[in-house]
Amino acid sequence: MTISLGLMMFPALMILIFIGFPIAFSLFGVAVLFGYIRFGDVLVHQLIAKVDDVASYYVLSAVPLFIFMGCMLEKSGVSEKLFEAVHLVTRKLPGGLAIATVVLCVFFAAASGVVGAAESVVGLMVISVMLRYGYDKGLISGTICAGGSLGTIIPPSVVVVILSPIAGVGVGNLFVGIMFPGLILAGLYIVYILLRCSIWPEDGPSVDNGESYGSIASQTWVVFSSLVPLFGLIFSVLGTIMLGWATPTEAGAMGAIGTIILTILYRTFSWVLLKDAFLKALHVTAMIMTILLGGTMFASIFVALGGLGVVRDFFQTANLSVWPTILIFMLITFIAGFVLEFISIMIIVVPVAVAVLRGMGVDDVWFCIMFLIVIQTSYLTPPMAPAIFFLRGISPPEIRLADMYRGVVPFIVLHFVCLGLLIIFPELALWLPEIMFERLPGGTPN
Numbered sequence: 001m002t003i004s005l006g007l008m009m010f011p012a013l014m015i016l017i018f019i020g021f022p023i024a025f026s027l028f029g030v031a032v033l034f035g036y037i038r039f040g041d042v043l044v045h046q047l048i049a050k051v052d053d054v055a056s057y058y059v060l061s062a063v064p065l066f067i068f069m070g071c072m073l074e075k076s077g078v079s080e081k082l083f084e085a086v087h088l089v090t091r092k093l094p095g096g097l098a099i100a101t102v103v104l105c106v107f108f109a110a111a112s113g114v115v116g117a118a119e120s121v122v123g124l125m126v127i128s129v130m131l132r133y134g135y136d137k138g139l140i141s142g143t144i145c146a147g148g149s150l151g152t153i154i155p156p157s158v159v160v161v162i163l164s165p166i167a168g169v170g171v172g173n174l175f176v177g178i179m180f181p182g183l184i185l186a187g188l189y190i191v192y193i194l195l196r197c198s199i200w201p202e203d204g205p206s207v208d209n210g211e212s213y214g215s216i217a218s219q220t221w222v223v224f225s226s227l228v229p230l231f232g233l234i235f236s237v238l239g240t241i242m243l244g245w246a247t248p249t250e251a252g253a254m255g256a257i258g259t260i261i262l263t264i265l266y267r268t269f270s271w272v273l274l275k276d277a278f279l280k281a282l283h284v285t286a287m288i289m290t291i292l293l294g295g296t297m298f299a300s301i302f303v304a305l306g307g308l309g310v311v312r313d314f315f316q317t318a319n320l321s322v323w324p325t326i327l328i329f330m331l332i333t334f335i336a337g338f339v340l341e342f343i344s345i346m347i348i349v350v351p352v353a354v355a356v357l358r359g360m361g362v363d364d365v366w367f368c369i370m371f372l373i374v375i376q377t378s379y380l381t382p383p384m385a386p387a388i389f390f391l392r393g394i395s396p397p398e399i400r401l402a403d404m405y406r407g408v409v410p411f412i413v414l415h416f417v418c419l420g421l422l423i424i425f426p427e428l429a430l431w432l433p434e435i436m437f438e439r440l441p442g443g444t445p446n
Contacts, residue, residue, distance in 0.1 A: 006307030009034050009298070023344050027294030035301040050296050054289070057165045058249060064285040065252030066158045071277035072259035073111060078266055079121050082107060085226035088219050095197030095204030097130050098143045102189045105147030109154035110234045119148025119387060123394045136203040137399050139196070142407030145380055145387040146189055152376040153182040156237050159342055159372065161248060162292065166350050169364045171248050173433040175241055177365045178372060180428050181418060188414040229265055233258040242436060288343060295347025311352050312359065322360050326367070329353040330374050337378020345375060369429040370422055377415040380408045
């Protein structure tokens with residue numbers, strides 16, 4: 001009876017989600033219903049304990065700080081100055097505008113850690129410019145969607161902060177481990193754009209058309225004044241975490257203060273801007289924490305009803321080796337990404353996957369990084385593709401949905417190339433954490 005109840009929780013959850021019930025309340029409702037059937041009034045004490053557990057996750061206090069950073073950068077106008085500086089460097093290259101867009105998205109992700117913010121900010125800024133210079137509409141769409149998704153895996157990612165307590169993996173290890181794969185993926189984007197626009201120049205012409213950009217000294221000053229403050233902000237967050245000078249929460253606090261200082265330096269600060277950033281950070285944080293609390297309750301009831309043991313016994317009985325097991329979990333993650341947001345997928349898939357794979361000797365950090373890349377890939381993949389729906393909201397009518405679908409396909413292929421590199425060379429994800437942290441079994445820093 002108990003085991004069958006545990007197995008019924010997932011179908012019940014999927015039914016509620018597909019009929020349009022909010023994900024957080026779906027998780028709460030299923031946990032309360034099945035928990036009450038099995039445990040009765042004692043369930044109240046169990047759920048209160050889970051509220052206390054979530055409130056005690058110190059690392060989660062970094063979430064509102066990173067979201068605040070993203071809100072400040074999104075509304076401050078810093079991105080325009082940064083794009084001008086990056087484009088001064090890339091304008092002579094084939095596809096220079098698209099390359100500058102990718103680089104800008106990398107900087108934006110490294111400075112804020114917020115998923116999707118770069119897509120709307122950068123997209124609004126570069127779409128009209130790229131159309132004016134005759135860029136292929138598919139290349140425009142794919143570049144903006146893929147670049148905007150880099151916030152998933154470029155540290156300090158909010159997704160990584162949330163994943164850390166769910167997977168039981170140190171957030172420092174995940175931040176450091178995801179760095180090389182994230183930069184490799186961005187590098188693959190740039191190489192693809194360069195090759196494509198070199199072979200077919202009409203898809204992404206260079207814009208060095210004799211227009212005066214000022215003297216070398218003035219250009220150098222534009223690049224210096226735009227990049228150095230941002231690099232300082234990135235170091236205050238990511239650098240201090242990597243060097244062990246600050247915890248993610250402390251680094252997030254320094255980053256939040258840094259974004260305020262940055263807007264003052266660029267003369268875009270206002271009290272209205274600060275208020276809007278606070279309110280948006282509050283709204284998004286409340287949403288994330290509510291879903292996370294619901295997921296924690298759901299997972300605890302699932303385990304208490306013996307569901308996790310059944311899943312583990314299934315894989316043992318099926319006598320599957322490590323790779324088929326990993327493939328099954330990755331496929332579930334990829335398909336779930338079509339219909340669920342990343343937090344929901346992490347809550348549903350990760351605890352079960354980590355428990356099963358840890359028993360097979362799979363490194364937690366390595367699996368979590370591959371999981372993040374698959375999440376990012378599903379974020380781009382039609383027909384659902386949240387990244388495409390974000391882009392539709394800001395793109396002009398001349399960029400059609402067919403252009404967007406066509407444009408993201410090469411970037412999806414590049415994601416699988418990056419995933420293949422991680423499978424063949426696990427050191428890409430594990431080497432840096434191993435030299436920067438003394439790691440214990442399970443992937444947590446000592």
